[in-house]
Amino acid sequence: MTHPLPHSTRAGVYERACAVMPGGVNSPVRAFGAVGGNPPVVEAASGSIVRDVDGREWIDYISSWGAVILGHADPGVVAAVQEATARGTSFGLLTEAEVALAELVVDMVPSLDMVRWVSSGTEATMSALRLARAATGRDHVIKFSGCYHGHADSFLVAAGSGAATHGTPDSPGVPDALAGLTLLARYNDLNSVALAFEAEPIAAVIVEPVAGNMGCVPPETGFLEGLREMCTEHGSILIFDEVMTGFRLAPGGAQELFGVLPDLTTLGKVIGHGVPAAAYGGRADLMSLVSPAGSVYQAGTLAGNPLAVAAGLCTLQRLAAEPEIYDEIERHSARLEDGLSDAIVALDIPARVQRVGSMWTVFMSDMPVREFADTDAADLDAFARFFTAAYEDGVLLPPSAFETAFTTSAHEDDTVEHTIDVLTRALDRAWT
Ligand code: KE4
Numbered sequence: 001m002t003h004p005l006p007h008s009t010r011a012g013v014y015e016r017a018c019a020v021m022p023g024g025v026n027s028p029v030r031a032f033g034a035v036g037g038n039p040p041v042v043e044a045a046s047g048s049i050v051r052d053v054d055g056r057e058w059i060d061y062i063s064s065w066g067a068v069i070l071g072h073a074d075p076g077v078v079a080a081v082q083e084a085t086a087r088g089t090s091f092g093l094l095t096e097a098e099v100a101l102a103e104l105v106v107d108m109v110p111s112l113d114m115v116r117w118v119s120s121g122t123e124a125t126m127s128a129l130r131l132a133r134a135a136t137g138r139d140h141v142i143k144f145s146g147c148y149h150g151h152a153d154s155f156l157v158a159a160g161s162g163a164a165t166h167g168t169p170d171s172p173g174v175p176d177a178l179a180g181l182t183l184l185a186r187y188n189d190l191n192s193v194a195l196a197f198e199a200e201p202i203a204a205v206i207v208e209p210v211a212g213n214m215g216c217v218p219p220e221t222g223f224l225e226g227l228r229e230m231c232t233e234h235g236s237i238l239i240f241d242e243v244m245t246g247f248r249l250a251p252g253g254a255q256e257l258f259g260v261l262p263d264l265t266t267l268g269k270v271i272g273h274g275v276p277a278a279a280y281g282g283r284a285d286l287m288s289l290v291s292p293a294g295s296v297y298q299a300g301t302l303a304g305n306p307l308a309v310a311a312g313l314c315t316l317q318r319l320a321a322e323p324e325i326y327d328e329i330e331r332h333s334a335r336l337e338d339g340l341s342d343a344i345v346a347l348d349i350p351a352r353v354q355r356v357g358s359m360w361t362v363f364m365s366d367m368p369v370r371e372f373a374d375t376d377a378a379d380l381d382a383f384a385r386f387f388t389a390a391y392e393d394g395v396l397l398p399p400s401a402f403e404t405a406f407t408t409s410a411h412e413d414d415t416v417e418h419t420i421d422v423l424t425r426a427l428d429r430a431w432t
Pocket residue numbers: 027028029030065119120121122123125148149150151208212213241242243244268278403
């Protein structure tokens with residue numbers, strides 16, 4: 001991997017960062033607040049390896065929070081973006097490439113008739129919510145405690161008191177009146193969803209079809225199907241937030257894997273392979289309500305950006321044409337799960353691995369995590385010790401117990417075996 005010589009030390013860059021950027025980072029989790037210490041300052045990455053400005057290297061399982069499913073600096077993606085860059089970085093006008101990518105996405109994702117490009121997962125989910133409210137004429141929406149859908153006001157809500165809990169702001173700056181339009185239900189608990197449906201006319205239910213923002217929590221059998229039935233019964237819009245699961249769990253995402261079709265889908269991360277791109281889409285009758293075809297307003301200067309579209313086309317064409325990529329990632333992820341689960345038994349420690357495909361989390365609890373409240377049983381201090389021991393030994397996990405690790409096609413057999421060795425030692429250190 002060739003890269004310019006480090007221009008500064010990690011400490012020096014982070015000190016400068018804190019002087020001009022809140023918390024020294026541009027997204028909170030990057031500050032390593034949950035695990036302590038100062039964050040790394042990345043110089044470059046390639047394949048499964050990330051290198052910081054001090055020349056230290058880690059096997060990376062953050063994987064740009066799931067975006068780089070083919071590994072960092074994938075040669076095909078780099079070449080595609082370089083070639084697109086030479087033709088201009090942005091036009092603010094229609095290009096054929098963004099049409100080709102839309103056609104590919106509609107072909108790959110089972111429930112999509114049409115799609116609209118945006119530049120972040122937050123834009124995708126906030127737009128899908130506006131569309132659902134417009135389509136139904138209703139204001140209230142249901143989300144699940146522990147699920148994260150980006151930072152739009154309607155999603156930054158915490159469970160209030162009471163059975164069908166009307167949300168209360170989970171951040172300063174979110175108006176009570178808006179937060180109260182979001183009702184909180186419990187993941188994998190259809191009764192809590194039924195209560196919310198009884199409380200208000202519901203525009204939409206938005207759900208991570210595999211939860212990845214409370215750690216990896218799979219949907220239990222019947223959960224997604226139950227949401228589908230309730231939304232159909234009440235004339236509400238079912239939104240699958242597949243920003244994390246889209247194109248990762250299968251070419252058609254979680255909706256292909258589980259065979260449940262939402263009305264709207266939000267996508268991000270893999271869709272641009274790390275270049276800012278996201279999308280929302282779904283049934284033609286809904287998407288035709290979006291401006292300028294319809295009257296639901298949504299816009300974006302860099303939507304369908306040529307560089308992001310070039311990266312996305314290269315990535316999704318590969319994933320569509322080479323399904324064996326998923327088989328390989330599944331094999332490596334299953335090996336990681338088995339190796340770590342064996343280590344947990346051998347060490348006799350209260351920990352467990354939860355995994356769906358290439359999304360996995362090591363919980364510092366031996367109790368199954370099936371909804372957000374179950375994470376209370378996890379020992380966050382033990383996770384911080386586990387993370388730090390792994391980090392010091394060359395494996396970079398997501399720096400929070402409430403995140404998901406991501407395996408990519410660049411994580412090869414030897415890398416996986418070495419990871420198991422490192423994480424086994426880290427588990428031991430976390431509990432001794
Ligand atoms: P962005 O606005 O960050 O592109 O996407 C928001 C989003 C929406 N939906 C789901 C299911 C997501 O996981 C995300 C963003 N995921 C986090 C990681 N848990 C991004 C990392 C960060 O916030 O820095």
